[in-house]
Amino acid sequence: ISPSGNQTICSGESVTLDAGAGFGTYQWTNNATTQTVTIDTAGTYDVTVTLSGCSGASTNPVTVGVNATPNAAITELSSADGFTILEASPVNATYQWLFQSQPNGPYTLKTNTTQTDTVTCGDVGEYHTVVVTQNGCSDTSAQYTVICIGIHQLATEIKFSMMPNPAND
Numbered sequence: 079i080s081p082s083g084n085q086t087i088c089s090g091e092s093v094t095l096d097a098g099a100g101f102g103t104y105q106w107t108n109n110a111t112t113q114t115v116t117i118d119t120a121g122t123y124d125v126t127v128t129l130s131g132c133s134g135a136s137t138n139p140v141t142v143g144v145n146a147t148p149n150a151a152i153t154e155l156s157s158a159d160g161f162t163i164l165e166a167s168p169v170n171a172t173y174q175w176l177f178q179s180q181p182n183g184p185y186t187l188k189t190n191t192t193q194t195d196t197v198t199c200g201d202v203g204e205y206h207t208v209v210v211t212q213n214g215c216s217d218t219s220a221q222y223t224v225i226c227i228g229i230h231q232l233a234t235e236i237k238f239s240m241m242p243n244p245a246n247d
Contacts, residue, residue: 079125079140085117086143088215092118095140101127107139120144150210150219155194162197162224164206169193171212178205181221197224 080096087093096114097104105126106115117123124139148168155163166173175188175195185207188195197204204224210217 079123079136079138082138082140084141084143086145086214087118088145088147090118090147092116093142095123095125097125097127097136101129103128117142118144145213145215147215148210148212148217150208150217152206152208152219152222154222154224157199160199162199164195164197164208164222164224166193166195166208166210166219168210168212171210174209174211176207176209178207178221181205181223199224 080098081093085093094114094116095106097106099113101113104111104113105128107122107124108115108117115123120143122139122141124136126133126135148171151167152164153167155165157163166175171193173191173193175190176185177188178185181203183205195206195208197206206222206224208219210219
């Protein structure tokens with residue numbers, strides 16, 4: 079059987095096992111009767127082949143393991159003093175933070191690989207995405223928009239007055 083040995087896939091993926099060409103019949107342990115089988119569930123897979131009335135079982139069954147694919151997400155932990163802190167989930171994974179200055183623009187890979195990312199706030203939108211990898215399986219989060227408008231950004235853009243001047247209480 080090819081590929082041989084233990085195979086690990088991520089949930090939602092599959093692996094194709096091939097018993098080799100040239101046999102008259104094929105009988106897999108999952109009841110398939112073709113030369114190749116596409117496997118998407120965990121288990122041990124073996125095949126018996128027949129040619130000219132003689133049959134033989136493979137000597138190398140393949141064990142397929144399925145790892146859960148993480149569900150990547152971004153949440154905002156806090157926003158103050160011109161910074162926003164974003165947190166990726168799930169925990170105990172590896173993280174690749176991506177940044178876009180336009181919603182459909184090119185991605186820039188950030189050097190930060192921790193679970194949290196500190197974003198310097200500006201007066202235009204920034205678009206952040208994280209790729210989370212856990213047990214060899216990866217998922218990409220939805221795009222998260224960060225727009226931080228605080229009084230320090232607005233002070234030069236707006237003018238206000240109070241009436242009556244002087245005011246009491």
